[in-house]
Amino acid sequence: MNPDADSAAVRARGLTKRFGGDTAVSEIDLHLARGEMLALLGPNGAGKTTTVEICEGFLRPDAGQVRVLGLDPVDQGARLRPRIGVMPQGGGAYPGVRTEEMLRLVAACCAEPLDPAWLLDVLGLHGARTIPYKRLSGGQQQRLSLACALVGRPELVFLDEPTAGMDAHARNLVWELMSALRADGVGVLLTTHLMDEAETLADRVMIVDHGRVLARGTPEELTSGNEQHRELHFRARPKLNLEPLLTALPEGCSAREVRPGQYLVRGHIDPQTVSTVTAWCAQHGVMADELRIGRRSLEDVFLELTGRGLRA
Amino acid sequence: MTRQESSDSAYERIDDESDHTTRAPVFPPGTFRPAPGRANPMRMLATQTRAEALLTLRHPEQALLTLLIPLVLLIGMSTLDLGLVEQPRVDSVTPRILALAVMSTGFTGQAIALGFDRRYGVIKRLSATALPRWVLIAGRVLAALVVVALQTVVLGGTALALGWHPSGAGVAAAIPVLILGTLVFGASGVLVGGALRAETVLAVANTVWFALLLAGGLAIPTRHLPGVMSSLAEYLPSGALAEALGACLTEGTAPTARALLVLLCWGVVTGALAVRTTRLS
Numbered sequence: 001m002n003p004d005a006d007s008a009a010v011r012a013r014g015l016t017k018r019f020g021g022d023t024a025v026s027e028i029d030l031h032l033a034r035g036e037m038l039a040l041l042g043p044n045g046a047g048k049t050t051t052v053e054i055c056e057g058f059l060r061p062d063a064g065q066v067r068v069l070g071l072d073p074v075d076q077g078a079r080l081r082p083r084i085g086v087m088p089q090g091g092g093a094y095p096g097v098r099t100e101e102m103l104r105l106v107a108a109c110c111a112e113p114l115d116p117a118w119l120l121d122v123l124g125l126h127g128a129r130t131i132p133y134k135r136l137s138g139g140q141q142q143r144l145s146l147a148c149a150l151v152g153r154p155e156l157v158f159l160d161e162p163t164a165g166m167d168a169h170a171r172n173l174v175w176e177l178m179s180a181l182r183a184d185g186v187g188v189l190l191t192t193h194l195m196d197e198a199e200t201l202a203d204r205v206m207i208v209d210h211g212r213v214l215a216r217g218t219p220e221e222l223t224s225g226n227e228q229h230r231e232l233h234f235r236a237r238p239k240l241n242l243e244p245l246l247t248a249l250p251e252g253c254s255a256r257e258v259r260p261g262q263y264l265v266r267g268h269i270d271p272q273t274v275s276t277v278t279a280w281c282a283q284h285g286v287m288a289d290e291l292r293i294g295r296r297s298l299e300d301v302f303l304e305l306t307g308r309g310l311r312a
Numbered sequence: 313m314t315r316q317e318s319s320d321s322a323y324e325r326i327d328d329e330s331d332h333t334t335r336a337p338v339f340p341p342g343t344f345r346p347a348p349g350r351a352n353p354m355r356m357l358a359t360q361t362r363a364e365a366l367l368t369l370r371h372p373e374q375a376l377l378t379l380l381i382p383l384v385l386l387i388g389m390s391t392l393d394l395g396l397v398e399q400p401r402v403d404s405v406t407p408r409i410l411a412l413a414v415m416s417t418g419f420t421g422q423a424i425a426l427g428f429d430r431r432y433g434v435i436k437r438l439s440a441t442a443l444p445r446w447v448l449i450a451g452r453v454l455a456a457l458v459v460v461a462l463q464t465v466v467l468g469g470t471a472l473a474l475g476w477h478p479s480g481a482g483v484a485a486a487i488p489v490l491i492l493g494t495l496v497f498g499a500s501g502v503l504v505g506g507a508l509r510a511e512t513v514l515a516v517a518n519t520v521w522f523a524l525l526l527a528g529g530l531a532i533p534t535r536h537l538p539g540v541m542s543s544l545a546e547y548l549p550s551g552a553l554a555e556a557l558g559a560c561l562t563e564g565t566a567p568t569a570r571a572l573l574v575l576l577c578w579g580v581v582t583g584a585l586a587v588r589t590t591r592l593s
């Protein structure tokens with residue numbers, strides 16, 4: 001029996017990496033099943049890239065163990081690399097190389113590559129085929145980098161902030177592409193600081209900050225919380241006086257401004273509570289925008305765990 | 313009828329809009345079905361060498377450094393009598409210009425290219441593919457040799473047109489010396505380009521190039537340099553390579569053991585250091 005056949009795509013235990021006196025990653029455990037999509041969610045500097053670069057074999061952990069497709073990414077890197085696709089943060093190409101040349105160069109390393117012309121076309125790079133890499137926009141460089149990661153038909157891809165610097169159109173396209181990857185059985189390890197990216201695409205999410213895992217689970221698990229305690233969100237102008245609202249609300253309810261202009265009411269939310277809130281808004285001549293009742297979003301979970309917003 | 317029409321146009325509007333905002337391509341199931349594998353290494357090496365050589369030749373500053381400046385110096389120093397060079401001037405000048413060409417490609421060109429390649433993340437990018445490390449390195453070495461071969465043809469051809477008479481046997485002996493010189497300068501180029509910031513690499517590589525051109529036995533033969541600089545230059549890779557090429561091409565003799573030893577030492581020392589200090593990004 002093939003020893004790799006039943007092992008995970010990525011299995012890591014106790015990963016720790018220090019740079020000088022700074023601990024970038026501290027005792028991170030990670031498990032990614034084959035064909036599954038795992039998102040590492042966290043703000044800049046959380047240790048996401050360090051974790052991914054350890055899995056890719058670019059960094060050797062100071063402590064802990066990692067196996068990617070059953071192989072040691074550093075010592076067995078030569079056997080591992082043909083099987084994985086890597087999209088490094090910020091891309092990478094010769095400054096003077098033309099878009100199509102670069103993709104063909106990477107494709108020439110692979111046994112059964114995807115058609116580079118087709119890949120450039122679907123990623124909207126057809127018009128940039130002959131433009132040197134250093135003159136591409138940030139979003140174009142990102143898409144070329146993604147193409148380079150995918151062209152070899154890998155069984156596992158590492159995408160480090162794949163949609164950073166992309167406009168909404170390109171981001172939708174990349175999301176669709178990532179869904180297609182997963183559907184075709186390609187494992188995806190993704191880092192992102194975009195909540196919706198993690199929430200809508202990933203099978204499982206790991207929230208990391210300061211090099212530690214704060215929470216892990218499916219997006220549903222992370223956002224469900226206590227069913228009794230629903231939440232009510234709305235946007236209005238910042239710095240509203242919440243005292244009268246707190247008085248009017250039933251016992252056990254809290255109301256606070258989580259970010260400027262973003263309000264959150266917690267507790268026993270029923271139609272009466274909603275009516276109390278909207279009545280209070282009406283009194284203050286405030287329009288409650290994006291009034292939403294329901295489970296916590298991943299962003300709320302993150303805020304609760306770290307005390308700060310992702311894009312702050 | 314009216315309702316039908318209005319609903320039709322509503323559809324059209326939606327279609328129109330989706331054409332601009334969500335015209336995402338469809339990926340039929342199986343599009344990304346995994347089929348990983350590594351291409352034939354020799355084919356990879358050929359592709360990599362071709363790409364690296366092409367990028368060097370296409371780069372305007374590299375062309376200036378590797379071809380135009382040596383060409384201008386060759387013609388200038390062969391035709392103008394500056395009183396520094398034995399007659400016939402072209403015979404004395406050509407080996408040193410070839411050594412300059414080797415230094416330009418091997419050292420300065422390689423250092424600057426590597427510095428900026430690292431800045432733009434290509435080394436890391438390629439290290440993350442199925443490309444074996446040895447192909448990545450061999451591709452760069454072979455590309456440098458291809459460029460040196462082209463320089464030798466152009467500069468040698470120009471020198472012949474200027475009346476250069478190289479020793480017949482010496483031409484064959486000069487080929488391994490040119491290869492050795494490319495490898496030695498290449499090792500020091502990697503040492504400088506592999507560890508420093510791109511801007512620093514640019515400054516260091518150009519300064520060293522200029523210093524060695526003037527005082528390293530290239531523009532002026534080592535024995536015409538003043539005082540201690542004269543003996544110092546003999547122990548620099550530039551002076552040693554110029555001397556070795558001069559022995560082959562002008563005098564038709566074997567290069568001195570000292571010249572070859574100096575080259576080898578520089579190559580081994582800078583190469584060993586470069587292996588320790590070179591970083592991917």
